[in-house]
Amino acid sequence: DIQMTQSPSSLSASLGDRVTISCRASQTISRYLNWYQQKVGRAPKLLIYAASTFQSGVPSRFSGSGSGTDFTLTISSLQPEDFATYYCQQSYSIPYTFGQGTKLEMK
Amino acid sequence: QVQLQESGPGLVKPSQTLSLTCNVSGGSISSGGYYWTWIRQHPGKGLEWIGYISYSGGTYYNPSLQSRVTISIDTSKNQFSLKLSSVTAADTAVYYCARGVQVYATHYDHWGQGTLVTVSS
Numbered sequence: 001d002i003q004m005t006q007s008p009s010s011l012s013a014s015l016g017d018r019v020t021i022s023c024r025a026s027q028t029i030s031r032y033l034n035w036y037q038q039k040v041g042r043a044p045k046l047l048i049y050a051a052s053t054f055q056s057g058v059p060s061r062f063s064g065s066g067s068g069t070d071f072t073l074t075i076s077s078l079q080p081e082d083f084a085t086y087y088c089q090q091s092y093s094i095p096y097t098f099g100q101g102t103k104l105e106m107k
Numbered sequence: 108q109v110q111l112q113e114s115g116p117g118l119v120k121p122s123q124t125l126s127l128t129c130n131v132s133g134g135s136i137s138s139g140g141y142y143w144t145w146i147r148q149h150p151g152k153g154l155e156w157i158g159y160i161s162y163s164g165g166t167y168y169n170p171s172l173q174s175r176v177t178i179s180i181d182t183s184k185n186q187f188s189l190k191l192s193s194v195t196a197a198d199t200a201v202y203y204c205a206r207g208v209q210v211y212a213t214h215y216d217h218w219g220q221g222t223l224v225t226v227s228s
Contacts, residue, residue, distance in 0.1 A: 001170075034214040043203055043221050044154065049214035087154060091213040095169040098154040 002026050002090050006099035012107040017078045021102045023071045023088035032092035035064055035073045038101075039084045047086075048073065078104075109134040111204050111219040119198075119226050125191040129204030129219055136185045137162050142207035143187045144215065145178060147200040155200075159207055160187055194226045 003026035013019050023033065031051035036044035046055045048064035051071060061076040075082055083106050088099040115127035129143070136143060144159035158168035160178045168176045172191070180187040191198060201223050205215040 032212040034212060036215075043205075043218035044215070045218075046214055046216050049208075050210070050212040055214075055216065089154070089214075094167050095158075095171070096156040096213070098156070100153045 002097055004088055004097050004099040006102045010103040012105050013078055014107045015078055019075045021073045021086050023099050025069045028068045029090045029092035031067045032090055033071045034089045036087045037084045109217045113204050113219045113222040119194055120228050125194050127189045127202055128186050130186045137182045140209045144205045144207045145189045146203045149200045196226050199226045
């Protein structure tokens with residue numbers, strides 16, 4: 001299985017901050033990388049797919065980059081509704097696997 | 108707007124079979140281009156991909172669960188189902204059904220709300 005490792009596991013930030021979350025794959029996955037946001041008690045919500053393609057309706061402050069083994073999710077200016085847990089997911093090979101999550105908390 | 112909704116028992120006894128159904132509305136499960144998927148989340152933990160089925164019935168399962176998992180599809184009812192046999196407490200989790208889009212990077216654009224299944228006697 002491809003292991004996905006996110007860093008940091010948790011992050012404290014303030015409104016308006018620029019935040020970056022990293023995701024590293026245990027082997028190359030080209031750009032087969034997706035990002036999700038999950039709020040407590042809710043299903044995950046797709047933000048970015050294929051490393052950098054916006055899902056319809058996602059605010060432009062979210063962006064994704066990377067290829068190969070290293071990927072990044074950036075939130076350019078934190079809004080109150082962005083405090084949540086973020087997961088990366090590879091769809092390069094089965095079984096599809098997720099990172100362990102990055103919990104974004106208000107400072 | 109496509110919506111997915113899980114249903115099934117919230118409590119299953121150890122060694123029994125967990126059975127869940129995902130009803131799809133707002134779109135046909137028979138339309139090509141999608142993988143109908145089950146994903147679970149252990150309490151307070153991350154996400155685990157269980158497997159998927161295509162509209163034609165082709166399946167792929169997580170090897171860690173493959174011996175116990177069956178995913179089936181009923182196009183007449185616009186729903187798909189999960190069966191997980193010989194459950195233990197380690198199978199206690201929130202189970203999500205989701206629609207996977209078959210493109211360059213399969214991604215999950217619609218999810219059910221999730222259903223908590225507890226394995227306990």
